[in-house]
Amino acid sequence: MNATSPRVKILITVLAAVLLAALAAATVVRARQNAAPGTGGADRAPAGAAASSDAARHPGVRVRVLSNGLLSTVSLDDPSGPRTVTSTHCDRAYTSGGTTACLTPAGALSGPRLLVLDENQRTRRTVPLTGLPNRTRVSADGRMVAWTLFVGGDSYAGGGFSTRTGILDTRTGRLVPSLEDFAVFREGRRYRAADINVWGVTFASDANRFYATVASAGTRSLVEGDIEARTLRTLADNVECPSLSPDGRRIAFKQAVGADPANGWRVSVLELATLRRTELAETRNVDDQAAWLDDTTVAYALQRPDGTNDVWTVPADGSGSPHLLVPGANSPAVLPAAD
Template identity: 65%
Template sequence: MNSLSTRARLAVTAVAALALAGVAIGYTSLSASPEPDIQSGTVTGPRLQVLSNGKLSTVSWNDPSGPREVTGQRCDRAYSAGGTTACLRPVSALKAGELAVLDSSSRETRTVPLTGFPNRTRVSGSGRMVAWTLFVDGHSYAANGFSTSTGILDTRTGTLVQSLEEFTSTVDGRPVQAVDRNYWGVTFAADDNRFYATMSTGGHRYLVEGDFAARTVKALADNVECPSLSPDGRRIAYKAAVNGDPQQGWRLSTLDLATMEVTPLAETRSVDDQPTWLDDDTIAYGMQRSDGVNDVWAVPADATGSPSVLVREANSPAPL
C-alpha cells in the first residue's frame, strides 16, 4: 500500500470539505454555460444520450440536431449502456458529489458518495460495471501535481472498489508501487471483467489492461490517455499528448490492440475528452468553444474525412 494511499488522500480532502464547498460555486459558474436554446420534443427510435447544460437528455440518432428530450436529472458527467446510466452529480456549496446509478426507467438504484470534482464515467456494454474518475487535487490533466481517484462498481454483486490504487500494477512485468500513481478514464471489455484505463507514474502515461477479479493492472503502451474500447473490442480510441507533452495539447488517435499500430485521426485540434465510439466506424467527443459552451463532434475512426458537429450545446455522448 502506498505511504500516501488514496484512503489517506481522501480523508485529507474530506477534512477540507468546507473549503471544497466554498469553491464549488465558483467552479460551477466557470464550467456552466448559459441555458442553450434547445428545441424540446419527444424522441423516438434509436437515440443518443447527451448532457444539455448539465441535464441528462436524448436526441434522435438519425436527427441529432433536431428536438431533444431534456430531463431534470443534473450530472457533471454521464454515460449509459445496457440499461444502466452513471451520473456523476455536481459538487455544490451544500453537498459533496456522488455517483448515481439509474436503471432504464431513470430510477435511482444506488448512490456512492464521492469526494472530488467529477471528470469521467463509463458503463460496460451489459450495464453491469460502472467506473468513474474524480480530480482530488487540480482540475486538468495538463497540470503538474494533479491527483485523481478512480473507482469501479459491480452493480450485480455490489462489489465496490473505491480506488484502482488498491490493485497490483506492473510495468514491463515489474511491480509499481510509486506514490505518484494516478488512474483515470476506464473503459470496459465485453466480459465485464477486463478493462482498460490510463495510469500515470514516473512521468509516463500508460495504457493499462486491468483484471477486476484478480485486482491487477499491467501497462501495455505509453502516451495513451482516456481510452475507449471499440464495439468490436479490437481498437482503443484515445487522446495522445502532442510530443508526449500534455501542455502542448492532445491528438485523437486509435490503437490496434493486435498490432499496436497507432492511427492519428482527422481531428487536429486538441481534444481533452474521453472519446466515445458511436459504432465501429465513428468516434464522438466533446469540444469546448471559446465562450465556454460545449458541442459534441464526430470524426471517422480510420483517419479519413473531417470532424463535424454532431450535437450542439451538449457533451458526454453515449449511444443508446
C-alpha cells in the same frame, strides 16, 4: 501516500464544494438557455468538413448527452434538433446496457455523488464521492460502472493533480473504491511508486477486464485491468482516456502531442493486436474521453470559447474530416433504437 493535515484537507474539500456549486449554477443557466439549441455560435469545422451522414446510417438511433449539464436524449435522425431534457444534473454521464452513470456536482454543503439510474431514469444506487467529477463509463451489459474524480491532499502531487478511480458491480454490489490499490506490472515486473494515478476506465466485454490510464513519474500508459486478480498491466505509453470499440479490437484515446500534455492532445486510435496508432482527422485539442458511435466513428466533445460544449464525430480510420453532431452537449452515449 502521505496525507496533509486534517485542517488542510477540510479546507480543500470546502473550497472544492464552493467552486463546484458556482460552476453548477452557471451551467444550469446555460442549459436553460440552450435546452434545444441550434448550431449558431458553434466552433467551425476545419476546411473541407461536410454535412454528417451519421443519421442516414443509423435510422431511429438516439444519443444520450448532457445538454450543458442536464441529462438529455436526442434523435440521431436530427441531432441538432429538439431533444428530451430531464431535470437530472450531471457533471459527467454515460449510458450503456440500460444503465446510466451520473456524476453529480457538489452542493454547498455536500460532495458529489455517483447516481446509478435504470432505463427509466430511476435511481438504483447512490455512492457518495469526494473531489471534482471527471470521467465515468458503463460496461456494454450495464453491469459495471466506473468513475474518476480529481482529488486533493496527496503530498506527491505537488503542482500536478491526483485522481481517484473506482468501480461498482451493480449486480453484486461489490465496490472497488480506488484502483490505486491494484498491483501495477510494467514489462512483466511489479512496479511500485507513491505517485501512481489511475483514470479513464473503459470496460471489456466480460465483467472482469477493463482498460484505463496509469500515470507515474511523468509517464502515462494504457493498462489492462483484472478486477478479480486486482492487477493493472501496461500495454503502451502516451495513451490517455481509452475507449474500447464495439468490436473490442481498438482503443480510441487522446494522445499528448510530443508526449507532453502541455502541447495538447490529438484524438487517435490504437489497434490492440499490433499496438499500431492512427491519428484521426481532428486536429484541434481534444481533452475528452472519446466514445464510439459505431465501429467506424468516434465521438467527442469540444468546448467553445464561451464554455459551451459541442459533440463532434470523426472517422476512426484517419480519413475524412470532423462533423458537428450535437451542438450544446457533451458526454455522448449511443442508445439502441429499441431502447
